[in-house]
Amino acid sequence: MSRTFSRLLRALSASVCVFAAQGQADAERPAVLDVLEAQGLHIVQEFEVGGGVRGFAAAAGQQPMAVYVTQDGAAIVGTRIGEDGVDLDEQQLQELVAKPMGERMWTKLETSAWVQDGDSKAARIIYTFSDPNCPYCNRFWQAARPWVEAGKVQLRHVMVGIIKEDSATKAAAILAAKDTSAALAENETNFSKGGITPAKSVSTAVRESLDANQLLMMELGFRGTPALVFHDESGAVQRYNGMPQGEDLTEVMGPR
Numbered sequence: 045m046s047r048t049f050s051r052l053l054r055a056l057s058a059s060v061c062v063f064a065a066q067g068q069a070d071a072e073r074p075a076v077l078d079v080l081e082a083q084g085l086h087i088v089q090e091f092e093v094g095g096g097v098r099g100f101a102a103a104a105g106q107q108p109m110a111v112y113v114t115q116d117g118a119a120i121v122g123t124r125i126g127e128d129g130v131d132l133d134e135q136q137l138q139e140l141v142a143k144p145m146g147e148r149m150w151t152k153l154e155t156s157a158w159v160q161d162g163d164s165k166a167a168r169i170i171y172t173f174s175d176p177n178c179p180y181c182n183r184f185w186q187a188a189r190p191w192v193e194a195g196k197v198q199l200r201h202v203m204v205g206i207i208k209e210d211s212a213t214k215a216a217a218i219l220a221a222k223d224t225s226a227a228l229a230e231n232e233t234n235f236s237k238g239g240i241t242p243a244k245s246v247s248t249a250v251r252e253s254l255d256a257n258q259l260l261m262m263e264l265g266f267r268g269t270p271a272l273v274f275h276d277e278s279g280a281v282q283r284y285n286g287m288p289q290g291e292d293l294t295e296v297m298g299p300r
Contacts, residue, residue: 074098074117086103101136152263153202159203161228169274176203177214191300196300267285268285271285
């Protein structure tokens, strides 16, 4: 991602203008959209705005955003606010960008190498990228016990090995175990004593699974563990980076 586009993202709240060269505006597809796409923005679909402005739903990584193209071919990237202070296009972006993007994210997680933690019939499923040596992953595991043990939540641990030198071999020991759920519980229960014994060797299949999990974690915009993905009360896919606490924990886990 270019430095120019990074600055564009940081300035969303104030809106950023990118100007097309004179005469480049195209009635079908504004030329300025090509400029933005070349810098990493993904244009999804046009939507109705009115007032002589064309609106385009877009995404930068996992972040939905709106692009407004004016009659002179300039693009404004930002938020359109009404007189009542409400974001006029939030619902459009949810339907056109966030919702389909979230469901694609969920499908990728379903096919990743994860470890079941909880009842398979639990009403709520939460994917969590977990490192066997991550103290915050262990805290989340402990905090989740009331929901998991009550059969209300199933955690699916997408194992990665990134924190310490033996993280990958510990994750491999869990993924290669005959009972992966029991191996995960062993690591978390004995976390203060060092957790599970690292695998002496790692098969090609397990190594590929760990590599794929780490790539998926980065693709979804996470840089640390735990990293959580879940459906909220409205059914929308949400992401949470880090150990949720207080009201955030209830939001992620749902009612007890």
